[in-house]
Every structure is written in structure tokens, then in C-alpha cells.
Amino acid sequence: MFSAFRSLTRRCWLGGAHSLLMGSAGAQAQDGNGAAARPACYSAYDREWTWPVPLDAGQKREIPLYSTRQYFLDQAASVRPVLRFEAGRHDFRAWQRELRAELSKRLALDAQTKSPLNSRVLSVEKFPGYRVETIVYQSEPGVLAPSLLYVPDNLRAPERTLIHCHGHGSGPDHPLYKYRFEFVKRGYIVFAPEVRDFGQRAFGKPGGMACDRTYKLAALLGKNIAGLRLWDFLRAIDYLETRPEVDRRRIACGGLSLGGELAMLLAAIDERIRAAFVSGFLSTYDALMFQTNNCICYAIPGIMTLCRMSDIAGLIAPRPVVIQTGTHDKPVPTAGAQQAFLELREIYRAAGAADNAVIDIFEGGHQFHGTVTFAAFDRWLKPASSAGGKE
Numbered sequence: 104m105f106s107a108f109r110s111l112t113r114r115c116w117l118g119g120a121h122s123l124l125m126g127s128a129g130a131q132a133q134d135g136n137g138a139a140a141r142p143a144c145y146s147a148y149d150r151e152w153t154w155p156v157p158l159d160a161g162q163k164r165e166i167p168l169y170s171t172r173q174y175f176l177d178q179a180a181s182v183r184p185v186l187r188f189e190a191g192r193h194d195f196r197a198w199q200r201e202l203r204a205e206l207s208k209r210l211a212l213d214a215q216t217k218s219p220l221n222s223r224v225l226s227v228e229k230f231p232g233y234r235v236e237t238i239v240y241q242s243e244p245g246v247l248a249p250s251l252l253y254v255p256d257n258l259r260a261p262e263r264t265l266i267h268c269h270g271h272g273s274g275p276d277h278p279l280y281k282y283r284f285e286f287v288k289r290g291y292i293v294f295a296p297e298v299r300d301f302g303q304r305a306f307g308k309p310g311g312m313a314c315d316r317t318y319k320l321a322a323l324l325g326k327n328i329a330g331l332r333l334w335d336f337l338r339a340i341d342y343l344e345t346r347p348e349v350d351r352r353r354i355a356c357g358g359l360s361l362g363g364e365l366a367m368l369l370a371a372i373d374e375r376i377r378a379a380f381v382s383g384f385l386s387t388y389d390a391l392m393f394q395t396n397n398c399i400c401y402a403i404p405g406i407m408t409l410c411r412m413s414d415i416a417g418l419i420a421p422r423p424v425v426i427q428t429g430t431h432d433k434p435v436p437t438a439g440a441q442q443a444f445l446e447l448r449e450i451y452r453a454a455g456a457a458d459n460a461v462i463d464i465f466e467g468g469h470q471f472h473g474t475v476t477f478a479a480f481d482r483w484l485k486p487a488s489s490a491g492g493k494e
């Protein structure tokens with residue numbers, strides 16, 4: 104059934120082109136009732152439709168009709184990001200300022216309104232070694248961000264704090280994101296706001312994901328889904344600065360997958376973040392654009408014309424960052440991560456801080472891997488009194 108329809112519509116659609124190539128009027132295809140079949144627009148995503156074009160002497164060759172994939176591959180190959188960092192061309196600090204400002208525009212952060220936080224502690228639960236406070240704060244007028252704050256017992260001074268960004272799924276308690284308890288066990292204060300569209304903030308049924316709907320609605324209003332989510336995390340820093348337990352000079356962030364994107368953006372945009380880890384996210388947009396199992400929400404409009412993903416991570420420099428990539432990561436293959444890291448390392452080198460960009464390539468999939476990160480964060484987030492040597 105489908106192939107019969109396809110055959111008819113292919114003939115019909117090609118009628119015009121065919122007639123031009125043949126120098127004669129192309130015949131309209133007829134359906135079974137003698138009516139002209141409607142021309143069809145093919146969206147051949149992963150395959151190319153071809154049509155045999157008769158050349159002279161009875162020879163034929165196949166010409167591509169249209170391939171979405173090939174079209175965008177060609178577009179990606181020819182794009183020249185205007186703010187891609189080039190060591191010989193850019194002054195590092197001036198480049199950072201320019202890219203940070205432009206990225207903020209692409210994320211539509213200037214469309215957000217800062218409101219009083221009006222934070223409330225809704226409940227406190229005690230567990231061995233720490234307590235958990237359930238908190239809400241207002242991130243923009245009328246928008247409440249539910250969050251969990253984990254505070255270790257017996258703090259003697261303001262402590263280093265991790266802003267934990269979870270990724271797709273049911274919310275912060277999804278098994279992939281429970282690694283935050285490892286930070287709590289190591290004495291970190293951990294702050295875990297719920298990302299918009301997940302958990303209690305899901306659009307539609309609780310636990311569901313609807314990034315495409317939010318993406319569309321945001322786009323219609325000149326906003327951006329990543330920017331909206333990021334905004335809550337920018338305000339999370341404002342909230343943490345109100346807490347006496349938090350050492351505001353030692354606030355770090357990190358996340359896996361979408362959480363890795365948010366952590367990267369948070370550290371890139373806000374220099375109050377002292378260190379970051381980005382797990383299962385850093386890659387090249389070229390490597391990700393045909394990973395069809397990835398969600399739409401990482402696609403910042405026009406970003407490939409602005410910069411490489413490594414440039415966004417380069418906004419963190421010279422502040423330290425760990426990039427994590429699993430050798431069996433399917434959504435974000437390690438080859439793209441390693442390529443992006445090579446680019447990132449060049450940016451850190453230009454910032455005079457090559458040692459502050461670290462990659463952890465581990466045997467595993469799309470998951471957090473703590474070994475390198477825990478050790479690096481212990482070095483980078485020492486209290487000011489005991490910090491020494493390089494940042």
C-alpha cells in the first residue's frame with residue numbers, strides 16, 4: 104500500500120523536474136480513479152530518494168531527490184561560527200565577554216525578570232550525618248522552584264557547596280542522579296533545584312517529559328527552554344548566598360546529561376561558580392545533530408553559527424572543570440567528547456590554565472563517574488586558609 108502510494112507520488116513530484124531534464128512535458132501521475140495524485144514533499148531523513156534520469160544514448164544516472172540529512176550535513180560543514188575562539192585572533196578576556204553576552208541573548212536571559220526570592224523552608228528531615236531541607240524560592244515573578252538542600256552535620260565553618268543539576272527523567276530522585284549523595288557523604292552541602300518540566304514541575308502528567316512542547320511555547324514567546332531552566336539555577340546561586348552555611352567563594356556545580364548542559368551553561372554564564380563538572384554532555388554539535396535519540400532541548404537556536412560547544416565550556420576558563428565521558432555512552436559518544444575537549448584545552452591554554460581543564464574517560468555508559476572529579480574538587484575547593492598552589 105505504502106510503496107504503491109510512494110511510487111505514484113514520486114512520479115508526480117518529479118514531473119516538473121523530469122520534464123525540464125527531458126525537454127518535454129512531464130505526465131501527471133494518475134491514481135486509480137483517474138484523478139491527479141497530489142505532489143508529495145518527501146522528508147527523507149536517513150536515506151536519499153533518487154530518480155533515474157535518462158541521459159543521452161539511453162544511459163541513466165541516479166540523482167538525489169532530497170535528503171534532509173545530507174542537506175544539514177552540508178550546512179554544518181560550511182558554517183563558520185563567528186565567535187569560535189582562535190588563539191592568534193582573539194584577546195582571551197575580550198572574547199569571553201563578547202561570547203558570554205551573545206550567548207545570554209541566544210538563551211533569552213535578558214527576557215527574564217529578577218524577582219525577590221521569597222524563599223521558604225517547607226520541611227526538614229534528619230538522616231544519619233546530614234539533614235535535608237525542602238525549599239522553594241521564587242526565581243521569577245510567580246515561578247516557584249522546589250529544591251532540596253542537603254546539609255552535613257556539625258559544620259564548623261561555611262562549607263563548599265555543589266549545585267546539582269539533574270537531567271531528563273522523573274526528577275532529582277531518578278536513579279541516574281542519586282550520585283549527589285556521594286558529595287553529601289564527602290561533606291559537601293548539596294543544593295538540588297528541580298529542573299523545569301520534570302518531577303513536580305512536569306508539563307502534563309507527573310514524571311512525564313514534554314521538552315518539545317515547552318521548546319515550542321518558549322520559542323513562540325522569544326524565550327528558550329535552556330535559558331528558562333538555567334535561570335532557576337542562576338537564582339539558586341542568589342539563594343545560596345543567603346545561607347550562612349554556604350561558603351560563597353566555594354560554590355561549584357555539576358550534572359549529567361541535560362544536567363551536564365545546565366552545569367556547563369551555569370558555570371559559563373555566572374563567574375560565581377568556582378568549579379564545575381560536566382558529565383555525559385560535552386561534545387560537538389556536529390556529532391550530536393544526527394543522534395536521533397537525543398531530546399530537542401539542547402538545541403539553542405542558531406548556536407552553530409555563533410560558536411562551538413567547546414567555546415561555551417571555554418567561558419568557564421580559567422576556573423577549573425572536569426569533563427566526564429563514558430566509552431560506551433550512546434547519546435553522547437565519547438569521540439565527540441574527546442574532540443570537544445581538545446578544543447577546550449586550547450582555550451584553557453590561551454587562558455594560562457591548561458591544567459584546569461581535565462577529562463575523565465572511563466569505561467562505562469551515560470552515567471556519572473566520580474573518581475577524577477572527587478579528587479579534583481578536593482584540590483580545587485579547599486577552604487581559603489588551606490588553599491595553595493594553582494587554582
Ligand SMILES: [Zn+2]
Pocket residue numbers: 271314315398399400401
Ligand atoms: Zn529535553
